[in-house]
Amino acid sequence: MRFMVLGPLQIVVDGEPRPSLGKTAALLAALLLDRNRPVSVERLIETVWPDDPPRTPQRQLQNRVAEIRSLIGGDPGCALETIGQAYQLRVGPGGIDVDRFESGRAYARSLVEDGDPVEALAVYDRALGLWRGPAFAGLSGRLIETGAAVLEESRMEVVEERLDLLLHLRRFDLAAAEARGLLADHPFRERLVCQLMKGLAATGRTAEALEAYETLRRALAETLGIDPGSQVRQVHLDILRGNLDPHGPTGGPSTRSRPRVPHQLPAPVPGFVGRTAELARIDDRWARRDGKGPLAIAITGIGGAGKTALGLEWARRRGDDFPDGQLHADLRGGETGAAQPLTVLHGFLRALGARPTDLPGDLGQAAANYRALLAGRRVLVFLDNARDADQVRPLLPGAGGSAVVVTGR
Template identity: 40%
Template sequence: MDFKVLGPVSAEVDGRAVPLDGSKQRTVLAALLLAYGRSLTDERLVALLWGWERMATRTSRLYTYVSRLRTRIGPGLKLERIGRGYRMDIGDAVFDWDVFRRLAEAGRADLLAGRYAGAERRLAEALALWRGPALRDVTPYLADVEAPGLEEARISAQENHADAALALGRHVDVVTALTGLAAQYPVRERIRGQLMVALYRCGRQAEALAVYEEGRRVLAEELGIDPSPALRALHQQILRGVLPPPRAPERHGVTLSSPDARGLFRGGGVGHGLVPAMLPAGAGDFTGRVAETADVLAALHGRQDVLVTGAPGIGKSAFAVRVARQCRADFPHGLLYADLRAPDGTPRDPVEALGWFLRALGAADDELPATLDERAHLYRTLTAGRRTLVVLDNAADDAQVRPLLPGGDGSRTLVTGVRSTLASLEGTRLVRLGPMDADEARRLLAAVVGEERVAAEPEATARVVEACDGLPLALRVAGSRLAACQQWRIARLADRLAPEGRRLDELRFGSLDVRGRLRAALDPLDEATRRDCGVLAAVGPVPLTPPGTAELLGISFDEAEELLESLVNARILEARGVDGEVWLRYRFTPLMRLAIRGGATARAGGADTPPSRLPAGRSADALPKGRGSAAGVSFVQPARQLERAGVRIVCLPSVHQVFDVSRQ
């Protein structure tokens, strides 16, 4: 058995992934793993699942999660009831947190003993176990308790690894990683001092002194203190140019300026020093995303690949191109880019993308291997020993991405995609892009339209921003329309966007179409799920819960919860936190609800949809009626049952109430 918490919580038995149902079952598993054989009471587990308030009704759900966990992992797991709690013994199973701690402690011991090569090797192995933030998909209650301790252990290991590398004279190799860490943890003086040493030994004395001055300012402004005596002493050594040399002989590695693949092909870019630069043009008026940009840059500098995910139209592609351009200096051997979505919206074959990459790296057309595996092997050979950034845009799933991951440790990959299942890529930092806040949205609109025009109509601008719901694509369409129609006042567009029925018609300009982009999120779903999604969107802008969805659709609670989570994973729904009782609350964003509702109406009334009829001898008036309070709406009968009976449901979104049941 193999258990992992340093990233997404997962379990494997004989190499087979164990299916875990949502964040709560992963929370139960992670909590018992981190208890190290101690018994956890029902009250403690319930608090880690739902918080401390109103706990009395939660115990039965806890029993369900524990029972499912025991069944799915199988007899190799010793999970037993102890009094009023549970205890788990994993025996000889591999637990990545245990492995990390052993390697990190051994590396620290080697460092203290002056065995720098061994320390660097063990600490690098320990850090390679991390696949992103620890406990990434558990409840916030467990994450708040356990994640800070795990993250502190990780940072300490990174600091120890940097010390070992600096002692070996590998200052060039650690500059980028330390730059990212210093930006992420600005008040950790040890990291700042290590960065100063690395820069100084790279011949960048002025930059080393600037790092000290920045740290002094941050400490004064945020904590009201001066740098420590050790950091001040280091500053004086660098200022006078008397910093001691590395403590161990330099260990040479691959010479990045002379890739192993040089000369492999007859006349391509590798043999002639051509550096690939495949990024598309970036948006000159790109706005916002400051925190997310810092997060991605820190991960890339820290030797992590990055997955950028978010709803359709949220600006993932523009963001990835922007970040890639900002860090091009860190990847001297080129920037590779591939859009993994074909023009017709289908996933692109990775064989085609590998052909682009191999040509950019110097392969002639007649030297390209035919099969996917052969191209992937050659691609990894050409990128080994290089520092290249690979941007994989609009990825559909991890199977499409894996053949495109470069070889060697120097290259990094930046992936964008809608579906959160891409997070299964090992060692990847997940960065989610959400809607822009009102200030960011206004600045983006002003960047497209012009600041003077926006400032002249603040109230109308606020109405446009609100109608666009923080979606960068919608804001760009609105701005482009205003820029093209200089005679329009912003108030005119605000008035045209106000009616829900025509809003998406207005948010279309040239090749930009908000409705089409949002509806594309439904394409990977099966027909039944798309139909259920349309029913939920027709209910109106009300919160959805698993019990209410189950009653509305005439399905079981587990089916409803699975449906809602699948729509969250597809970025069609948002999970909005726990309500006053137990259940997560879900919602469509306003534009997504309008797009899905309009698409469902079009399909229901289109010529391709055969007319459905009530069974012979039945009338709409004879159907039984009831209420579903859990969903917060009224309805005639669970929608899926009515659909099976051949009944069409028509909803009035303005009052969120089913008001008519009639024959088609």
């Protein structure tokens, strides 16, 4: 089951949309905006009935919660839970199109940093192709409209990042045409104006580029009483002086030598002997992997049986198969304070090079960013002392040649 919000709200099962959600749509939208977090009954009532709540709003809310639970059924990837005086819609990684959109954006950015703008452009196109119209199209209410506006801003940022790539790839005519079309609906987005001016000037249409600046300047003065920002003024000045760099400061692609390679595995047990049959079984699984997704290897047994030692020994022997590094986390599944998947993901993201300011507070988004950073890489992820599948599932890589070793009782 997947939730689609980048357009009219839909639930899709096995590729087929479920029937119209009717009166439950606003409630589901509110839960999806705060997915994997408790949402108070008061906030949900305000969202569903912003102007004219019924006489028994809590009872009506309970009825609609029951309808959503019926729609979800027994799908293992999501659940609608009651938490005190709040409800929480649990959505697994990739269970909502927003996660896939943000994952694509993160992957495209990593490709740009790795010096592959052509593939990055294709990834941006696929991410933008997930949009079927305005987010939560057809639904109203202050909270839903605010959430939709945040998503729309993310979409426009991706559109602008993609236009920077077109300029970088010297596809100036296409960049200018697309920027001009977008400015019809977003006349005050100065980055778009910069991109239009650069595309026009690079193809010899200097007068049109200068007119684009004048159009923005007049609109800002007449509507808001302000001047254009420093970035667009600089592009205007560069055009006047004839020294415009089409690849210049609109946030164009940068490069880096190579992605960060973490090495987090503990040292293997000294003098390890035995477990020949078990090591051979793991080797056989590794040899028969299909390459479409990560290989997951589960090692179970009672406490003290040597699960971790076995996993680390196999990792030592197969070290050359994982040139992009190893990640390790003790999930503390046998203890009262089991590790939270979001906390573990934050540690993995930092180890893979994410800045502290770029760590999402949402589990689904953090998992999507994690999978994007591992896409196309061969990394060994060692999850020690796991409690259950729900704790492990968000920590699994997506497509690619990585492997996951999980130990637990």
